[in-house]
Amino acid sequence: MDYQDLIQKLARETDSKIVMLIMDGLGGLAMDKGGLTELETAKTPNLDKLAEESSCGLLDPISPGITPGSGPGHLSLFGYDPVRWNMGRGVLEALGINFPLQAGDVAIRINFCTVDDKGNVTDRRAGRISSEKCEELAAALDKIEVPGVDTTVRPVKEHRAAAVFRGEGLGSDLNDTDPQVTGKPPVALEPGDKESERTAGFINGFLEQAKDILSSHHPANMLLLRGIDTFKRYPSFYEIYKLKAGAIAQYPMYKGLSRMVGMDILEAGSSPADLFDCLASNYDNYTFFFIHVKKTDSSGEDGDFERKVKVIEEVDTHIPRLLEIGPDVIAVTGDHSTPALLSNHSWHPLPYLVNSKYCRPDGVKQFSESACAAGGMGRLPTVSLMPVLMANALKLNKFGA
């Protein structure tokens, strides 16, 4: 059962404020047998003290064993069932560049690539062309007209762009054309249903014209399509939780995710300090803040244990500032684990803490995977976090008489 409908019925608007501090890819692993994780290694006196005054536990982003992408990981954090509401990369990419998607639009992520004379892909990223070149190519492709459908192409960054197809009854049960390896041609579209078959016709018409246009732009002489998906309207944070929500996130994907659930994007600088400055200056205007720290994840993905430790330690130094601002409810956790050992997202559950006047401290004295495993909140699916935060903010009415 999806408890989101129930939460929506129970939610009430109050002035209390919730801050959700997300360190992307926070969870980790020891590099050696018997060693410590990144978070356990980091000196985090402020988070440790906060944990001591909080309820702690472990979160499964999706369910045990499942490694989430950033999309499903954040949907869970926002309280949206990540399987029911899962969306393709194309939609995320379009939202990330603030494209005004409408329900029913089919969004596609484009990677410019290089193909040889035989049409085989020789570089899946076209040598990472400059963002300026990307803008030039996207503008050229944006002029393409396909009868029966409206097509739009927008640049994203380097070799990445986004395409949006708008029309009646479009389907998106379509594979990626990216062969994932070099030496092979782009994969043909294989539609999974009637609507998608029609859409595949439009996309193939688009691709033919695109090929002609790009032929003179080596190394970006072809494109690959990924994450083709239909945009569906998501119920907003205000509709579900009656929360006025602001997102303090710097990367396009997280801005896109936040915008998708109706959050305002609050522009901030690039350091952790900037995030908390942004919180302070917008504090009066919202009742919910999502703060997103990216570099825990990127250092984990680079396999850089030490850098991930340092990012965590830097965030820790700003916790006193957060406490000074004084939200009624604070949650600290991540969207998924990114152990440096794996240089990748992983399935391991995340430590989390929930702090409010009404939480039950549980003897956890360190904010870490191992200490939180013994926390009083136990192991929960991440999708349960929002209801717990709403409750701690006294924003949920009683269920039933």
Add this chain to the structure above:
Amino acid sequence: MDYQDLIQKLARETDSKIVMLIMDGLGGLAMDKGGLTELETAKTPNLDKLAEESSCGLLDPISPGITPGSGPGHLSLFGYDPVRWNMGRGVLEALGINFPLQAGDVAIRINFCTVDDKGNVTDRRAGRISSEKCEELAAALDKIEVPGVDTTVRPVKEHRAAAVFRGEGLGSDLNDTDPQVTGKPPVALEPGDKESERTAGFINGFLEQAKDILSSHHPANMLLLRGIDTFKRYPSFYEIYKLKAGAIAQYPMYKGLSRMVGMDILEAGSSPADLFDCLASNYDNYTFFFIHVKKTDSSGEDGDFERKVKVIEEVDTHIPRLLEIGPDVIAVTGDHSTPALLSNHSWHPLPYLVNSKYCRPDGVKQFSESACAAGGMGRLPTVSLMPVLMANALKLNKFGA
């Protein structure tokens, strides 16, 4: 939601190997207040050391409070929702003797029994007739012909046999005819729907002829029907997990369960040592091994605390052999608890450990109910175990972008 479909989408075939070591009925209880369980009493230095290097927790075979039979217990271990995929004893019994069931077949477990002149049951197991006698009687019943349906009878062991009814549109919403007590006649069939009404007609026709045939074979002069159920095809381990799976199990029911999910049955001798010999000699040919130890359960069912302790201790001595073989992922747990105190299956959660290069050791230093209750994996439904093992074997792609 059923996560099995999601796992199927994410699973990828790799060379890494998983071993699931199941001690049937592993979980237990202390015989006296303040005492130790069977597993806590057993000296298990090797399992304890393995636990120290593993992630540990407790598993609920179905959900808290539910005592499972062996069928649902194993379905959960194999990652099949045990309520959705539950099957009757008749199907299990037929699979156990390697009967080539087809989708739609109705399978029935037969118990030969003794009835008196009035038709009341005086011995529900016909004095446990010999397996030779069972073969003779099954051969006689196999000759029965019922118009409109194909009937087959095969011996199992002692007083147990299996019948299979094959035909168009058969139903199996039918009760057991076993009265469960002596002094009463067999219970009449009460069909729950139209198809089952028609099937009940066939079965009653069969029973009438069987009664005549058996009348001269006292004490096996009647039969009782149990676990009437329709066989449905189960998606195989390979279809779901892309695993080449081998089952090292000695008892018909567990072989049947393993075969049902597409595992190869690897024949082994009857001692724990034989199980690991079998693992070693088949190690190169599979990527998943299910090893089933039966005697923990049977000693528990006999209320023999000491014997159960000894079986556990014997299994423990082979753990170094398992580690030497060196699978990438090892899980040790049971399908359900069978406390000697209850002489029966029970609802108590099972201790489990998951060991791999990528598990998070959690400070658990003993493989026991109480120590694992404080483990870092927390309390999970057993059906979540397979996804966790797949993840630890790096056999699951990321979900979502």
